[in-house]
Amino acid sequence: xxxxxxxxxxxxxxxxxxxxxxxxxxxxxxxxxxxxxxxxxxxxxxxxxxxxxxxxxxxxxxxxxxxxxxxxxxxxxxxxxxxxxxxxxxxxxxxxxxxxxxxxxxxxxxxxxxxxxxxxxxxxxxxxxxxxxxxxxxxxxxxxxxxxxxxxxxxxxxxxxxxxxxxxxxx
Amino acid sequence: xxxxxxxxxxxxxxxxxxxxxxxxxxxxxxxxxxxxxxxxxxxxxxxxxxxxxxxxxxxxxxxxxxxxxxxxxxxxxxxxxxxxxxxxxxxxxxxxxxxxxxxxxxxxxxxxxxxxxxxxxxxxxxxxxxxxxxxxxxxxxxxxxxxxxxxxxxxxxxxxxxxxxxxxxxxxxxxxxxxxxxxxx
Numbered sequence: 001x002x003x004x005x006x007x008x009x010x011x012x013x014x015x016x017x018x019x020x021x022x023x024x025x026x027x028x029x030x031x032x033x034x035x036x037x038x039x040x041x042x043x044x045x046x047x048x049x050x051x052x053x054x055x056x057x058x059x060x061x062x063x064x065x066x067x068x069x070x071x072x073x074x075x076x077x078x079x080x081x082x083x084x085x086x087x088x089x090x091x092x093x094x095x096x097x098x099x100x101x102x103x104x105x106x107x108x109x110x111x112x113x114x115x116x117x118x119x120x121x122x123x124x125x126x127x128x129x130x131x132x133x134x135x136x137x138x139x140x141x142x143x144x145x146x147x148x149x150x151x152x153x154x155x156x157x158x159x160x161x162x163x164x165x166x167x168x169x170x171x
Numbered sequence: 172x173x174x175x176x177x178x179x180x181x182x183x184x185x186x187x188x189x190x191x192x193x194x195x196x197x198x199x200x201x202x203x204x205x206x207x208x209x210x211x212x213x214x215x216x217x218x219x220x221x222x223x224x225x226x227x228x229x230x231x232x233x234x235x236x237x238x239x240x241x242x243x244x245x246x247x248x249x250x251x252x253x254x255x256x257x258x259x260x261x262x263x264x265x266x267x268x269x270x271x272x273x274x275x276x277x278x279x280x281x282x283x284x285x286x287x288x289x290x291x292x293x294x295x296x297x298x299x300x301x302x303x304x305x306x307x308x309x310x311x312x313x314x315x316x317x318x319x320x321x322x323x324x325x326x327x328x329x330x331x332x333x334x335x336x337x338x339x340x341x342x343x344x345x346x347x348x349x350x351x352x353x354x355x356x
């Protein structure tokens with residue numbers, strides 16, 4: 001069972017594993033794997049704490065009720081699964097700055113945090129604007145051959161490649 | 172039998188959690204819960220993300236379409252339009268390049284201790300999702316439905332049997348992965 005605590009697996013083994021996992025969700029849950037609605041629901045739950053039940057009257061929260069659902073549990077599960085894998089292979093470590101970032105932009109945590117925060121806002125808006133993320137469109141949608149997902153996924157990478165390229169070249 | 176399981180709310184939450192744990196475990200083992208690997212993909216120096224995604228797509232595509240032919244599963248293609256898929260996709264891409272995680276791998280990054288994912292990315296995504304919900308009514312009226320194409324799949328659009336696309340596409344993806352490996356990427 002030593003392979004379970006190996007630091008890294010072949011990307012193809014991981015990809016095939018995720019593909020098989022998608023069969024399971026279609027079979028057992030009648031749902032494709034996705035992640036981004038969990039963030040909308042969480043955002044709604046937090047807003048509800050501050051602004052009360054009127055929040056659930058918002059048009060978007062009528063589509064995605066701010067409650068814990070299947071996809072929310074899935075995203076929470078990702079956190080646990082990654083923790084188990086990292087901890088059992090000795091890779092769990094609290095870090096402020098990824099090494100590729102510090103090589104290019106130095107060791108100031110605040111700069112990394114602000115960039116991640118701004119990127120997070122764009123991602124939160126973009127994922128719901130496009131109706132999915134790298135999981136829901138990028139894997140689950142493309143494997144169903146959905147036109148929307150192929151278009152959105154290509155745009156994820158076009159936008160990401162241009163942004164990362166500009167960031168690392170000019171700053 | 173399957174429909175009964177689909178309707179059991181509690182069991183579904185447990186299945187969701189279980190699938191998530193395996194998914195997160197796999198993402199971490201693949202290295203894609205790390206900023207360095209994702210940004211390496213966007214800088215086109217490390218093709219781990221593409222290798223994982225494309226092998227998942229080939230495996231998933233063949234299996235899910237077989238399940239559908241056996242009447243064990245139904246497809247759920249998402250609706251789309253140029254206004255939502257294209258514009259939203261590009262906005263997501265900007266976030267992808269700045270954040271260096273996507274929503275799923277961000278959860279995994281938090282699980283392996285990345286504080287930039289927890290204190291920068293997570294808070295940002297939650298605020299972004301909240302902002303979208305706030306402005307949804309006006310976006311829905313103006314841009315989201317521009318040039319709609321609905322819940323259509325490529326085989327429906329091309330009016331062909333899905334397998335006529337699945338087989339060449341799978342071969343094409345495997346050939347592409349072979350070339351990526353040969354180029355040493």
